[in-house]
Amino acid sequence: MTINTARAAQPSYVVLPKTDPLPVTVAEFLLQHFSQITPEVWMQRLRKGKVHWKNGELIDEHTPYRPLARAYYYREVAVETKVPFEEVILHQDDNAIIAYKPHFLPVTPSGNYVNECLVHRLRIKTGIDTIAPAHRLDKHTAGIVLLTTNPEVRHQYHNLFIEGKIRKDYHALAQLTPELSAAHQAGNLNLPISWTVKNRLGPASPSFLTQLVEGEPNSHSEIQLIAIKADMGLFVLSPITGKTHQLRVHMQSLGMPLVNDSFYPELQPKGPEDFTKPLKLLAQRLRFIDPISGVVRDIQCQGFSLD
Structure with a gap:
């Protein structure tokens, strides 16, 4: 049976560990x-030349195991969804690119996305293979996003982000x-209204979620309500x-979870992305002194906008 997949443009690799006993073949280790x-998927990759050593020499299902060597392979997903929104380069110089990332597009390959990510799109657009993110969104x-x-x-x-x-x-x-x-309806609100939120965040279940926990605060956000229309608020975070x-x-802790948030306050069932309902959260402004140029x-x- 042929398995239709989308393949990552850039290879990943795994260092073959020195174990006791050693696997006989690379294929045995990969499985x-x-x-x-599934073994079927790995066998198909090996037979179609999708696994190789660093020098490009192909690894097949019979290739002997080489401890401490790097085996290169390409991440694949069964179906890759096209994100129907475009990225925009806002600034570019010899060292960095600052780009607008649309909703639903990962910064780097993840989950069901291997080529549909900001880094890959920018590499194609600019011809620069060394593009890498300085932080995550x-x-x-x-x-x-700064790359x-x-x-x-x-x-x-x-x-810049660590410090x-x-x-x-x-x-x-x-x-x-x-x-x-x-x-607001009674005319008793004067904007902007500000909150300082400091609390302790820890892992929840499932592990990709976050929750408030007891203990010394490890998180801090400054929040401002700057505009209102009907019962909807525009915030700067x-x-x-x-x-x-x-x-x-x-x-959420202020009693105002974001519009179209599928994680908070309640995790929604996983399904196809609904591109008509993006999470209403936008990294709108980035300010820093360039560490190389000083600009x-x-x-x-x-x-x-609430208009």
Whole structure:
């Protein structure tokens, strides 16, 4: 049976460990190590020349095992969904690219996406194979992403985020709490309204979710309500720390989960992406001093509107 797949443009690799006893063939190791992939799929990859050594020499189902060598292979998924939105390059220089990432598009290959990701699209668009992200943005979140093009200075851009030397501002839409909505209708709200949210976040179940837990705060967000239409609010969110799903959980903790959030407050059943209902969270502005040139960067994209 032929299995139709989409193949990653860039290979992944695995270092063959020195175990006792050693597998007889590379194929034997791959079947054991990647048990989530069926033997049929691995045999098809090996027979079609989709596994090789670093020098390009092909590995087949009979190739002897070589401990500590690297075996290269290509990630594949059964079906790859085309994300019907375009990325935009907002700034480019010799060391970095700042781009707008649309909703639903992963930054790097993940899940059911191997080539439908921001990095691969930008490599095709620019012809630069060394593009890599300096930070991450959830695939459900749209907005500005900083990527590097020069591997020799990549760590200097990455350190901006580690050392808190970069300012990120997000736009978000959420339904107001009944109390805020009533106060607005009575004419008793003066905008903007600000919240400082500090609490402790930890893993939930399933493990890709985050929840509030007891203990010393490890997360901090500054939140402002800047506009209202009917019972809908436009917020500016500024994460001081960078925990997984921090802004989504912090908005939920205020009683105002984000519009079209399929994770919070309740995890929705997994199914095909509904491109008509993007999560209303957008990385709208990025401010930092370029670590190489010393130039002050203040990059913005079009934000949300309540009109």
